[in-house]
Amino acid sequence: MINKVVLVTGANSGIGLALCERLLGSQDAEGLHLCLACRNMRRAHAARSALLGAHPAAQVTLLQMDTSSISSVLSAARELQLRFNRLDYVYLNAGIMPNPQFDLKAFFRGLFSSSVITMFATGEGILTQKDGVTPDGLQEVFATNLFGHFLLVRELEPLICQPGQTSQLIWTSSSNARRSAFSVEDVQHRKGSEPYSSSKYASDLLSLAINTRYNKLGLYSSVICPGFVMTNLTYGILPSFPAFLWTLLMPLLWLIRVFTNTFTLTPYNGAEALVWLFNQKPERLDPRAKYHSLTSVLGHSYTQPRQVSPITLSTFRCASNDVAPFFLILFPDGCRLGHVTGAL
Ligand SMILES: NC(=O)C1=CN([C@@H]2O[C@H](COP(=O)(O)OP(=O)(O)OC[C@H]3O[C@@H](n4cnc5c(N)ncnc54)[C@H](OP(=O)(O)O)[C@@H]3O)[C@@H](O)[C@H]2O)C=CC1
Ligand SMILES: CC(C)=CCC[C@@H](C)[C@H]1CC[C@H]2C3=C(CC[C@]12C)[C@@]1(C)CCC(=O)[C@@H](C)[C@@H]1CC3
Secondary structure: OOOEEEEEEOOOOHHHHHHHHHHHHOHHHOOEEEEEEEOOHHHHHHHHHHHHHHOOOOEEEEEEOOOOOHHHHHHHHHHHHHHOOOOOEEEEOOOOOOOEEEOHHHHHHHHOOOOHHHHHHHOOOOEEEOOOEOOOOOEHHHHHHHHHHHHHHHHOHHHHOOOOOOEEEEEEOOOOOOHHHOOHHHOOOOOOOOHHHHHHHHHHHHHHHHHHHHHHHOEEEEEEEOOOEOOHHHHOOOOOOOHHHHHHHHHHHHHHOOOOOOOOEOHHHHOHHHHHHHOOOHHHOOOOEEEEEEEOOOOOEEEEEEEOOOOOHHHHHHHHOOHHHHHHHHOOOHHHHHHHHHHO
16 A cells, blocks of 8 residues: 655755665565666666565555756656545756866865865855757756656645645755855856756746745655765766775765764765654744754764845745746747646
């Protein structure tokens, strides 16, 4: 029997996979149906096999979805409506940081400055990215991290906004999200060099806006920050730095926990806030909070709410009055605009 249906995007590796492992290993796992939404089916099958290896009786299904592609998201949403009559949790976790440029000079300057702890906790000032354009004509980072997820939410309304039932959206954001990196004038961060930070800040904003509009329909949205976690995404930041060197550096990285509890380091620890939210009553959560996975020097993991960094009134209005205008800015060309407004 199915009690709860959980959809996880980007579930085949890193934090998403660790979340799936932790949910299946928890006491509430009975009656849980996990649906892994992944773009690469080979990796998706490998993840499913690993999960079933540890939990042979678990209900784990796969769904092909590339969050950066409008048509893929639309067909995945249709497929979900055929398979399920409700979704209890939707983890919007898939994310990319393509072509990261690590500024070594800024890193060493930062080491000897008063903002050294902020630098380690947020990566602020030392990372930029070179973005690409998707076949749909959207900026790759925003399309993957934000728009695809937002379109999915809109398309899934019949499954997640049902009378007498609550559903939770949980976004994997980042402490790298910075208000100053986001601009309503350049909503896809076309002109800047920090699309990752910008897209994560936009997801914080969108989560607030979704709460304003959807709470009355029983849909609740939260954002989490997993801390700094060693995953494919972070290995990509220093590509010339082989994985074994990261392993050698582990004692140093553990030591940095003395100064910042954001060095969660393992996907298991990084998934802490995602698991914590699974066990909360969404009506009781603060819609303006961001839930941080943190790990103490002794390796104890816990979740702590912190306020989303304040936003200017005009930015907030733009997103919160109605989510629709937000999307209209994104799809300036008639054809897609027609389709998306049709779905609103
Ligand atoms: N690691 C860290 O320190 C931090 C990570 N985060 C966020 O955590 C989330 C998970 O990342 P993490 O586990 O670290 O990294 P991983 O690279 O291990 O995981 C990212 C997941 O997203 C999937 N993905 C990427 N692009 C798409 C796409 N277009 N469509 C569908 N799936 C896609 C990847 O699939 P595939 O295997 O096919 O590439 C993979 O399963 C991201 O949103 C990231 O921004 C936030 C803060 C810190
Ligand atoms: C070699 C040593 C001693 C440390 C590693 C230095 C950096 C590579 C590292 C320090 C802080 C890290 C960090 C991120 C990436 C790697 C660092 C810059 C992130 C930006 C990764 C993605 C996120 O979403 C952030 C929350 C991370 C913040 C910290």
